[in-house]
Amino acid sequence: MPEKKVRGTAKKNNHEIRDPIYAFIHINSSEREVLNSAPVQRLRHIHQLALTSLVYPGATHRRFEHSLGVMELATRIYNAVLENGGIDILGIDRSNYDGMYYRRVLRMAALVHDIGHAPFSHASEDLFPGDCNHEAMTLQLIESDEMEKLWAMLKIQAEDVAKLALGRDHPKKKTFSNTEAILSEIITGNAFEIGRAHV
Secondary structure (H helix, E strand, O other): OOOOOOOOOOOOOEEEEEEOOOEEEEEEHHHHHHHOOHHHHHHHHOEOOOOHHHOOOOOOOEHHHHHHHHHHHHHHHHHHHHHOOHHHHOOOOHHHOOOOHHHHHHHHHHHHOOOOOOOOHHHHHHHOOOOOOHHHHHHHHHOOHHHHHHHHHHOOOHHHHHHHHHHHHOOOOOOOOHHHHHHHHHHHOOOOOHHHHOO
């Protein structure tokens, strides 16, 4: 039997996530696919502050809500810079500029910047084999087949996401354009460092 279409219903593209700091975090349906991916969802089970909750029982927030907050704050910074003539500050080439491209990349890089963390966060970093660390694991996950499909859907490049998510800690020591260097600073750099400072 064919499915009936209900008049007045349309697929919702904008979604709200309640947040104790920002009230609401807004994502679109494509970004929601990234949020629902296994690498991002596993952050629900990783404590932001490792074993601190054993001493301070209230320190129970996870890397999942941390990453959502980093995405929201990075977006606010990006929007504020653009609203104040920041296309030149960011070094974006106007002749080859997709106004939303770097915004999409920044948001997704902020969301996935911690996906390579081990179960007890930095406290278990020594358990990685050889020279591996959470940055190398983050890169592997960003470049994974599952995530590549999502980046293609968002029309962004995995390499661009990785550069912004990992910044100067990128395991492959990539060369950064001025735009990439500035945007990666929002997440990982000393100026904002919201990926490390936001809790």
